[in-house]
Amino acid sequence: MSNTAPLARYRTMRRIRSFEERVGELFLKGESAGSMLHLSIGEEGVVGVTDAMRPGDSFTTHHRGHGVFLARGADPARMMAEIAGKATGYCGGKGGSMHIADRQLGHLGANAIVGGGIPHVVGAGITARNRGLDHVSVAFFGDGAMSQGILYEAMNMAALWRLPVVFCCINNQYGMGTRVDRSAGRVAFAERARAFGLAGAWVDGADVEAVHRMAADLLAGARAGQPAFLELSVYRFYGHARMDKSPYRTPEEEAEGRRRDPLATARGALLAAGIATEAELDRIDAEAGAEMDAALAAAIAAPAPAPEAMFRDVYAPGTPQPQPQADRLRAILAEGSAA
Amino acid sequence: MSTTTYREALRQALIDAMTADADIILLGEEVGVYGGAYGVTKGLIELFGESRVIDAPISEAAIVGAAVGAALTGLRPVAELMYVDFAGLAMDQIANQAAKSRSMFGGQMGVPMVLRSQGGTGRSAAAQHSQSLEAWFLHTPGLRLAMPATVSDAYHLLRQALTQPDPVVFLEHKGLYALKGEVGDAPDAPWGAPAIRRAGSDLTLVAWSRMVHESLAAAEALAGAGVSAEVIDLRCLNPLDLGPVFASVARTGRAMVVTEAALTGSAASEIAARIGEHCFDWLEEPVLRIGGEDIPIPVAPALERAAIPTAALIADAARWLVHREAPPWA
Ligand SMILES: Cc1ncc(C[n+]2csc(CCOP(=O)(O)OP(=O)(O)O)c2C)c(N)n1
Ligand SMILES: [Mg+2]
Numbered sequence: 025m026s027n028t029a030p031l032a033r034y035r036t037m038r039r040i041r042s043f044e045e046r047v048g049e050l051f052l053k054g055e056s057a058g059s060m061l062h063l064s065i066g067e068e069g070v071v072g073v074t075d076a077m078r079p080g081d082s083f084t085t086h087h088r089g090h091g092v093f094l095a096r097g098a099d100p101a102r103m104m105a106e107i108a109g110k111a112t113g114y115c116g117g118k119g120g121s122m123h124i125a126d127r128q129l130g131h132l133g134a135n136a137i138v139g140g141g142i143p144h145v146v147g148a149g150i151t152a153r154n155r156g157l158d159h160v161s162v163a164f165f166g167d168g169a170m171s172q173g174i175l176y177e178a179m180n181m182a183a184l185w186r187l188p189v190v191f192c193c194i195n196n197q198y199g200m201g202t203r204v205d206r207s208a209g210r211v212a213f214a215e216r217a218r219a220f221g222l223a224g225a226w227v228d229g230a231d232v233e234a235v236h237r238m239a240a241d242l243l244a245g246a247r248a249g250q251p252a253f254l255e256l257s258v259y260r261f262y263g264h265a266r267m268d269k270s271p272y273r274t275p276e277e278e279a280e281g282r283r284r285d286p287l288a289t290a291r292g293a294l295l296a297a298g299i300a301t302e303a304e305l306d307r308i309d310a311e312a313g314a315e316m317d318a319a320l321a322a323a324i325a326a327p328a329p330a331p332e333a334m335f336r337d338v339y340a341p342g343t344p345q346p347q348p349q350a351d352r353l354r355a356i357l358a359e360g361s362a363a
Numbered sequence: 364m365s366t367t368t369y370r371e372a373l374r375q376a377l378i379d380a381m382t383a384d385a386d387i388i389l390l391g392e393e394v395g396v397y398g399g400a401y402g403v404t405k406g407l408i409e410l411f412g413e414s415r416v417i418d419a420p421i422s423e424a425a426i427v428g429a430a431v432g433a434a435l436t437g438l439r440p441v442a443e444l445m446y447v448d449f450a451g452l453a454m455d456q457i458a459n460q461a462a463k464s465r466s467m468f469g470g471q472m473g474v475p476m477v478l479r480s481q482g483g484t485g486r487s488a489a490a491q492h493s494q495s496l497e498a499w500f501l502h503t504p505g506l507r508l509a510m511p512a513t514v515s516d517a518y519h520l521l522r523q524a525l526t527q528p529d530p531v532v533f534l535e536h537k538g539l540y541a542l543k544g545e546v547g548d549a550p551d552a553p554w555g556a557p558a559i560r561r562a563g564s565d566l567t568l569v570a571w572s573r574m575v576h577e578s579l580a581a582a583e584a585l586a587g588a589g590v591s592a593e594v595i596d597l598r599c600l601n602p603l604d605l606g607p608v609f610a611s612v613a614r615t616g617r618a619m620v621v622t623e624a625a626l627t628g629s630a631a632s633e634i635a636a637r638i639g640e641h642c643f644d645w646l647e648e649p650v651l652r653i654g655g656e657d658i659p660i661p662v663a664p665a666l667e668r669a670a671i672p673t674a675a676l677i678a679d680a681a682r683w684l685v686h687r688e689a690p691p692w693a
Binding site: 057058059060109110117118119120121122123135136137138139140168169171172173174199200201202206207208272328329331333334335338346347348349350353354356357358 | 392393396397400418420421422424425448449451452486487488489490491492626649651653654656657658659661662663664665666669670676680683684687689692693
């Protein structure tokens with residue numbers, strides 16, 4: 025393992041954290057589209073998985089997917105603009121934080137339906153198989169989706185057809201206010217996957233290098249026809265969404281959870297291994313901060329989508345789009361109903 | 364009578380009903396410790412305990428299915444879908460199980476459950492958390508459907524829903540939880556009867572849920588423009604009792620049906636069709652439907668607002684219909 029990869033992963037994790045902090049600022053400035061903003065702070069270790077993916081690989085995420093997408097090469101300015109509901113955003117300001125997607129980068133879509141994006145990777149696996157492509161598709165989802173039936177239907181199909189698919193559960197210990205031990209009779213998620221015939225593994229998500237080693241193995245296996253499940257154990261540092269102050273957990277628990285900090289862990293490891301100095305890491309931090317400050321400013325300055333944009337892209341370009349209500353009323357009232 | 368909120372009236376209805384009937388249980392995501400995503404069930408787990416206020420995993424199909432089973436065996440469950448947009452995950456249990464059991468099994472057993480949920484726009488909650496899906500339930504024989512617009516109805520319709528022998532889908536509006544008002548006496552009207560919220564003589568506006576308030580604001584603006592609009596709140600869409608609407612249209616000769624839902628295939632379409640069938644001889648103008656645009660709800664706040672009817676749009680369309688005054692945007 026070269027030294028540049030761990031350092032690059034640290035940089036990506038720092039960029040995610042800085043980005044998410046700016047999303048928080050966007051909300052506080054009243055510039056976000058709504059308050060349903062789910063920060064992935066504390067979950068940056070997922071970079072170990074995204075770093076094991078290749079160009080051409082595809083993925084879906086849940087509603088807490090900013091970090092995954094950034095790590096897969098997203099432009100933070102376009103992401104921030106989407107979160108602000110601006111025309112320059114990835115989806116033209118129509119999707120928002122919970123619905124960012126970018127086909128070019130393999131992002132088949134973030135989802136606001138818990139479990140909604142999981143089966144899409146099965147379909148992507150069929151595409152890869154039928155076209156003879158060496159592509160893996162990864163579904164990222166939370167522990168909450170472990171309660172959705174569709175996960176089990178999808179895992180069974182992946183195992184049955186030996187598809188190049190990885191199910192990645194980012195277990196941040198909570199689904200909204202419900203701790204995992206209040207939503208599962210037995211919290212040993214990888215076991216469930218193994219029972220379906222998948223390779224199933226658990227890893228400490230605070231240790232990005234451990235995540236990366238594990239993910240590299242599982243993705244290689246998936247490419248060779250052994251679909252897999254990986255649980256990343258992490259802690260959700262903040263509330264579920266921006267309005268949630270997490271009254272259902274104690275300050276002691278939160279303090280303990282925030283000690284499982286992927287950035288602090290990586291920083292310590294890089295220093296201990298002599299891969300980077302404090303000054304070098306500080307510079308990376310500062311660069312990430314400046315990059316995300318610029319993304320925030322650009323998003324705030326960006327124009328809102330034009331009202332008529334909402335009638336576009338409901339169907340494919342060049343095919344009839346929905347008729348605006350104003351046109352319908354005009355046809356009835358001004359031109360007479362036979363017009 | 365003291366002023367309360369729509370949210371608090373719903374909560375009080377649950378408390379009063381659960382106090383009176385030990386068979387009522389709540390089953391849903393975050394209904395217990397969290398107190399409900401919109402705070403409707405706050406404190407109920409402390410009042411009634413974990414066996415009656417049940418925090419469920421994120422498993423909508425099984426939540427509704429378990430409620431069906433509990434109802435079949437003697438309890439009166441209130442299942443909750445945090446957003447009506449999640450009905451898709453549970454639709455088999457709602458439409459094929461809850462709705463059909465009584466008829467399919469020859470009347471042997473009913474499913475006396477309430478499915479509480481909330482819908483609508485107003486929070487930039489985007490395409491999968493902002494829909495108005497009442498037509499899905501209206502299109503399913505065997506279900507009742509209530510959609511309170513006022514604080515008083517929030518209380519009384521929920522209490523009434525909890526006495527029904529058949530499954531009731533009870534749809535709240537996320538934009539109404541903070542609405543202030545008083546809980547009046549129990550309506551002497553039967554379950555489902557529409558309420559005339561404002562009397563008028565030129566035009567009948569038919570609405571439910573949040574669109575009642577937009578219609579009332581439109582009627583107020585119209586009064587200043589010399590148009591007298593009657594506003595009828597349907598309150599329940601199944602049973603759909605349009606008698607008072609037909610009587611109103613017989614007097615006004617004009618009708619507009621207003622919905623927040625995507626218009627095509629909406630409840631407004633059904634209601635407009637019935638008005639057309641029944642009131643043909645009295646109508647001076649076509650029955651007009653005003654609805655949400657036929658698009659997924661965009662997240663951008665300005666687009667979200669533009670995607671659904673406002674009081675201004677309703678008033679503009681009404682003036683056009685009554686006085687043939689085309690609005691500037693037309
Ligand atoms: C089908 C469905 N049910 C419920 C919700 C409401 N909801 C949104 S996020 C969430 C918790 C999800 O927890 P988890 O999957 O662990 O993801 P996390 O938020 O912890 O990242 C819930 C219940 C939803 N969006 N979709
Ligand atoms: Mg979680």
